[in-house]
Amino acid sequence: MNILVLLKMVPDVVEELEVAGDGKSLDTSFLRTIINERDDHALEQAILLKERHGGKVTVVALDAPDIDDTLFATMAKGADRAVKITDAPEGMTTQMAAKLCGQVVAGLLPADLVLTGVQALDDLDGLSAALVAQQLNFPYIGVVTAVTAGGPTATVLKEFAGGVRGEFAVTLPAVLGVQAAEKPPRYVPVAKVRAVMKTNKIETVSAPGDAGAAQIEVRQLAKPVVSSHAEMLEGSPEEAAGKLVELLAQRGLL
Amino acid sequence: MASNIWVLAETWRGQVTETTLELLTLGREVAGQSGSQLEAVLLGDKSLAASLGAADNVLCAANVEPTPEAVAAALAQLVKERQPQAVLVPWTNLSMDAGALAAAQLNVPFVNGCKDLKSDAGTLVAQCVVYGGKLEAAVSATTASTLFGVLPGSRSAASPGNAPTVTDVAVTLPEAKVKFTKYLEPEAGGVDITQQDVLIAVGRGIQTQDNMELANDLAAALGGAVCGSRPVIDQGWLPLSCQVGKSGMQVKPKLYIMLGISGAPEHIEGIKGAQVVVAVNTDAAAPVFNASHYGINADLFEVVPALTEAVKAKKG
Numbered sequence: 426m427n428i429l430v431l432l433k434m435v436p437d438v439v440e441e442l443e444v445a446g447d448g449k450s451l452d453t454s455f456l457r458t459i460i461n462e463r464d465d466h467a468l469e470q471a472i473l474l475k476e477r478h479g480g481k482v483t484v485v486a487l488d489a490p491d492i493d494d495t496l497f498a499t500m501a502k503g504a505d506r507a508v509k510i511t512d513a514p515e516g517m518t519t520q521m522a523a524k525l526c527g528q529v530v531a532g533l534l535p536a537d538l539v540l541t542g543v544q545a546l547d548d549l550d551g552l553s554a555a556l557v558a559q560q561l562n563f564p565y566i567g568v569v570t571a572v573t574a575g576g577p578t579a580t581v582l583k584e585f586a587g588g589v590r591g592e593f594a595v596t597l598p599a600v601l602g603v604q605a606a607e608k609p610p611r612y613v614p615v616a617k618v619r620a621v622m623k624t625n626k627i628e629t630v631s632a633p634g635d636a637g638a639a640q641i642e643v644r645q646l647a648k649p650v651v652s653s654h655a656e657m658l659e660g661s662p663e664e665a666a667g668k669l670v671e672l673l674a675q676r677g678l679l
Numbered sequence: 680m681a682s683n684i685w686v687l688a689e690t691w692r693g694q695v696t697e698t699t700l701e702l703l704t705l706g707r708e709v710a711g712q713s714g715s716q717l718e719a720v721l722l723g724d725k726s727l728a729a730s731l732g733a734a735d736n737v738l739c740a741a742n743v744e745p746t747p748e749a750v751a752a753a754l755a756q757l758v759k760e761r762q763p764q765a766v767l768v769p770w771t772n773l774s775m776d777a778g779a780l781a782a783a784q785l786n787v788p789f790v791n792g793c794k795d796l797k798s799d800a801g802t803l804v805a806q807c808v809v810y811g812g813k814l815e816a817a818v819s820a821t822t823a824s825t826l827f828g829v830l831p832g833s834r835s836a837a838s839p840g841n842a843p844t845v846t847d848v849a850v851t852l853p854e855a856k857v858k859f860t861k862y863l864e865p866e867a868g869g870v871d872i873t874q875q876d877v878l879i880a881v882g883r884g885i886q887t888q889d890n891m892e893l894a895n896d897l898a899a900a901l902g903g904a905v906c907g908s909r910p911v912i913d914q915g916w917l918p919l920s921c922q923v924g925k926s927g928m929q930v931k932p933k934l935y936i937m938l939g940i941s942g943a944p945e946h947i948e949g950i951k952g953a954q955v956v957v958a959v960n961t962d963a964a965a966p967v968f969n970a971s972h973y974g975i976n977a978d979l980f981e982v983v984p985a986l987t988e989a990v991k992a993k994k995g
């Protein structure tokens with residue numbers, strides 16, 4: 426199977442996020458970015474399929490800070506090729522970025538599957554998987570948690586709510602938005618990534634011309650204005666735990 | 680008169696979903712602000728129109744398979760023909776892919792993660808939750824008939840009201856390349872977390888499977904069960920049936936204690952029914968503290984053993 430995987434770098438939300446002076450965008454000066462968590466699952470699902478059926482996994486990503494390390498790590502995990510899209514315009518919306526990615530993906534066909542993360546956590550006008558599917562005229566389904574291939578159709582599980590999943594037969598080639606791989610994404614030791622850096626190369630493609638124009642306008646980006654905030658229990662861990670137990674007892678919860 | 684506001688009615692195993700009714704409440708507000716009518720788009724069983732009385736009219740197309748492909752094609756066709764001002768789409772696992780595909784076909788944005796939507800001098804502005812709930816963006820679109828993905832819980836559910844008028848509409852569907860085959864039910868057995876009075880919810884902050892013991896001990900002391908956020912389910916440390924949130928369970932315990940959970944909207948939408956919510960997190964800015972009654976900004980590995988001991992001591 427030939428599988429293309431789209432990867433995106435997103436801010437690590439465990440860190441403090443600051444809004445830039447324009448009040449509309451993220452302050453990127455101290456920003457730490459990581460691979461979008463769902464994309465790690467898309468990659469894992471691709472590698473699992475390759476292990477079962479043979480074939481090639483190609484990873485495609487727009488240039489971003491720290492992207493090279495991420496791309497080398499994908500090759501250390503089992504991707505065969507990594508393609509980086511350079512010279513893209515700044516400040517693209519999801520829709521614009523998806524247009525560029527779709528054009529690059531079209532140039533890398535044929536493929537049986539194009540996998541993306543179901544959603545990125547900075548997305549405001551997506552989802553990229555649907556946008557790419559539309560450009561390629563491939564079928565698409567999202568929130569995927571398992572893929573069984575090996576014929577002209579793939580059997581795909583989509584996660585609904587309440588632990589219920591739906592099984593779908595999807596005609597290949599197709600685009601899937603992956604929520605979770607069948608297994609937790611594999612870990613790769615730093616030493617292996619370093620070794621791959623010496624032997625493998627990241628291919629680069631210049632961004633194709635037409636990303637279109639932005640169709641959304643971000644008027645403001647800000648910390649949420651909240652209607653309520655937790656009452657914080659201060660003190661040492663023991664003191665805070667003690668206070669909580671008293672509160673729970675008062676409320677008849679013990 | 681301004682063109683109409685639409686809500687994509689979501690149906691799940693023979694019923695209109697709660698989220699659809701919530702979107703009708705929001706849609707009514709928006710329609711009121713722009714002096715337009717509220718219409719629901721029902722793709723499937725016409726008898727369900729009776730639950731959509733909160734709308735002025737229901738556009739009903741029968742025989743649309745519950746696949747993102749079919750729903751998107753039908754919706755996009757209707758939007759092209761009838762040019763609504765905006766379409767509110769449930770931002771749920773069930774409908775997000777259909778909404779995204781319809782927007783792609785229409786070449787309009789799918790503004791998503793909306794918790795609010797209002798008309799500002801004739802332009803619709805959405806308040807969107809981004810970066811796992813750490814920030815919010817006010818977003819407008821430059822296109823007509825923009826699709827907005829609205830988060831569950833944005834409003835209270837609209838009551839069904841009187842039977843609405845129903846307009847039958849015809850759609851032509853493309854050859855199906857995505858076919859629904861069957862549902863897979865959650866595995867029977869194990870704890871039913873929707874029936875528990877006390878839940879200890881574990882997030883990525885727990886770090887390893889061995890550390891799950893800490894949560895188990897606290898749950899045992901409090902007489903409750905352990906559940907988790909997505910990353911813990913992804914790791915296989917808890918079964919899928921113990922996931923809380925958008926793709927998991929809706930829980931309504933008397934006490935919900937979150938350990939090392941950041942408070943992403945996808946998790947929080949599962950705990951709307953919880954009575955007392957407590958969060959333990961090392962990040963003082965974690966959105967989880969905006970969704971809890973009591974918060975402890977500290978390391979769970981220090982707090983949880985102390986808490987378990989204090990509970991045991993109190994209970995005697």
Ligand SMILES: Cc1cc2nc3c(=O)[nH]c(=O)nc-3n(C[C@H](O)[C@H](O)[C@H](O)COP(=O)(O)OP(=O)(O)OC[C@H]3O[C@@H](n4cnc5c(N)ncnc54)[C@H](O)[C@@H]3O)c2cc1C
Nearest residue numbers: 882883884908909924925926927939940941946960961979
């Ligand atoms: C379509 C879709 C559906 C989804 N459905 C769900 C769903 O149903 N349920 C769900 O939960 N998620 C769901 N998600 C994922 C969701 O977006 C978040 O990624 C997820 O909830 C994050 O889990 P978390 O809070 O455990 O991890 P993180 O966001 O990584 O947060 C970990 C937290 O632990 C804290 N921490 C770290 N160490 C410690 C310590 N020692 N002591 C105390 N605190 C510590 C950190 O400060 C951080 O806040 C869905 C996502 C998508 C795209």
Ligand SMILES: Nc1ncnc2c1ncn2[C@@H]1O[C@H](COP(=O)(O)O)[C@@H](O)[C@H]1O
Nearest residue numbers: 431432487541542544545548551552553
């Ligand atoms: N700039 C990008 N480069 C590569 N892949 C992307 C990019 N933007 C989005 N994707 C892919 O599309 C998925 C969904 O992103 P989004 O549409 O932003 O929610 C991501 O998880 C990636 O797999």
